[in-house]
Amino acid sequence: MKNTTQNYGWVAKSLHWMSAVVVIGMFASGWWMVELNYYSDWYRTAPFIHKSVGVLLLLLTLARLCWKASNMSPDAVGNAFEQFMAKAAHTVLYLLIVVICVSGYLISTADGRGIEVFNWFVLPSFGELFSQQADTAGLIHKYSAYGLMGLGLLHALAALKHHFIDKDNTLKRML
Amino acid sequence: MKKLILTAAILGALSTTASAAEYVIDTKGAHAFINFKTSHLGVSWLTGRFNTFEGSFNYDGKSYDNAKIEVNIDTTSIDSNHAERDKHLRSDDFLNVGKFPTAKFVSSKIIDKGNGKLEVQGAFTLHGTTKNIVIDAQKIGEGKDPWGGYRAGFSGTTEIRLADYGMKEVLGPTTVMLDLHVEGIRK
DSSP, X not given: OOOOSSOOOHHHHHHHHHHHHHHHHHHHHHHHHTTOOTTSTHHHHHHHHHHHHHHHHHHHHHHHHHHHHTSOXXXXXXXXXXXXXXXXXXXXXXXXXXXXXXXXXXXXXXXXXXXXXXXXXXXXXXXXXXXXXXXXXXXXXXXXXXXXXXXXXXXXXXXXXXXXXXXOSTTGGGO | OHHHHHHHHHHHHHHHHHSOEEEEEOTTTTOOXXXXXXXXXXXXXXXXXXXXXXXXXXXXXXXXXXXXXXXXXXXXXXXXXXXXXXXXXXXXXXXXXXXXXXXXXXXXXXXXXXXXXXXXXXXXXXTTEEEEEXXXXXXXXXXXXXXXXXXXXXXXXXXXXXXXXXXXXXXXXXXXXXXXEEEEEEO
């Protein structure tokens, strides 16, 4: 269950892969849904699901960060430069997820309306915190999402590099 | 001499009331409104307004021959009380405020049709396109205010089609009714 010096425990692994699937799914749904118009059956449903899942992703990520903070992490692999870049990239990945979730929240709650999370609960609004909030948060949301996809791809390619080129256990310990 | 002074005084008083006075539209006190109304699914009226605009009008209190009005609207201030809808309206699906952050009306001629009715003709620029429109208006009132100023107020209505201003009409012909109220403070 817990991480060791050489391996991630199943809690960390589950949180990682669930996040990966959800983040990619959220990007795909976001990319698709903004092109919908009133004639589509999904015009209201897609954003509803996207926002509900987004709130849950934020909670998942916060739980993940708590778990990470209260546990050891496996020893870093690679040379000094690789270790620094990995730490930096992973930090930015966490940061982008949080920024995307928060900016998404700020788009929809700018008018004081909360966000309905499926039919379970409503996340309340803090109101409009700054002018043009919906539009500004929207731009941050969009460009951070593109950034996350780019960095995520780099992250995956780096893992494959470690696996196939360096032949170390970087990827294996997360599987 | 007395007659001359008296005549000058009378002329002075008369010219004060007869001069074409410039009024500033009272947006500081929010005594002016640019409201719009359009059909939602043919089922109800969706209304909203533009919160930020400024303008002025000239009116001499007697005739509308030299009267004019000019209003500049900040299109980013559209407000239909729904963050996601307003964000959509500002996007390039509709107003495209990034490219067209302002809309403008400049009157060319105001005709007094009698019975208190006015016809305000002018050029309306929206989404980068200018069209001649007519606003059916009326004076609501005018007079001194309790704080040393002099105010005059007018209301007007007009209708526009989104397509006339280069915007897509996704759900069929889209008419937007504009409901305009201005109160000006004489300078």
